[in-house]
Amino acid sequence: MSDAPVLLAMEGHVAVVQLNRPDRLNALTPDMLDLLAATLRRAAEDGARAVLLTGEGRAFCAGADLTASVGMRDSGEALRRHYNPVIATMAELPIPIVAAVNGAAAGAGASIALAADIVVMAQSAYLLLAFANIGLVPDAGATWLIGKAAGRARLLEMALLGERMLAEEALANGLVTRVVEDGGLMQVSHGLAAKLAGMPTVALGLIRKQVSVALSGTLAETMEIEADHQSIAARTDDCREAIAAFLEKREAHFTGH
Structure with a gap:
């Protein structure tokens, strides 16, 4: 196996993206984050129609590698330059993402896991926002991602107490x-x-975008983007194929176009 901190393997139309620093529980460094964002973009550009994101070893991702942060002059700038672009890339990707959470997903690692469209957790895995335990605050979108999904009370409990949330509770x-x-x-x-x-x-890519709008926008804004997206989707080859297959009583064959 390559010693690169992020691996990419194409399996049919699925891009398997693997965080690959198992000796550090896949803890994140600035270079690793930049490579992760680039790898996700490359997967879509190379024709992948879905991404499977996971971690090598016994953790999904332990969050920031604190040894790589020693001497960092501005943590906020590091977020803007390295962490936030990964979450933004995941949100903007035109293909869906499945996260296979094989172990601990802590700190920014929890954000990366929860930024996927479908999140599958192993029974032994857990989520952890440990920021308050070391005098920091949740970052990399964790406040939005958890707050939107679980609500204010659960977000505050996770963020303030810094305790593990086991898979079944998640x-x-x-x-x-x-x-x-x-x-x-x-x-x-x-x-x-x-x-x-x-x-x-x-259509799947458009659904991802309009769900994001719906979570933060008004009903009127959501209905408008639904109308825009429906116009685009209705003109695709896949939509025409689906209608033809329905009328001909056969299974549709989608090409992604």
Whole structure:
């Protein structure tokens, strides 16, 4: 296996992106974050129709590598230059992302996991916002991602107490999509990514964008972007194929166009 901190493997139309610093629990450095954002963009540019994001070893991602932060003059600037662009890239990607959370997802690692569209957690995995324990505040979008999904009370509990949230609790609070036995995590997650990769790709990308608008916008703004997106989706080859397949009583074959 390569010693690069982020790995990319194409499996059909699924791009498997793996955080690869297992000896450091996949803790994040500025260079690793920049490579992750570039790898996600490259996957879409190379024709992937879905991304499967996971971690190597026993953790998904332990958050920032504090040894790489020693001597950093401005933590806020590091967020703007390295962390936030990863979350922004994930949000702007034109293809869906499945996160397979194989272990601890802490700090910015929790943000990266929860920024995926479908989040599958192993039963032994957990989420952790430990920022307050070391005198810091949640970052990399964690406040928005958790607050929107779980609400104010749960967000404050996680952020103020800095305690682990186990997989089943994360599921009950609407933070993740599914919890599976550890041994079945990759099979289930890859199956979901493969299913998404075989669906109408343009429509899926538009759905991702309008959900983001709906979470922060008004009803009127949401309906307007729905109308815009429907005009785009209705002109795709995949939409025409779906209608033809329905009329001909056969299974549709989508190409992503």
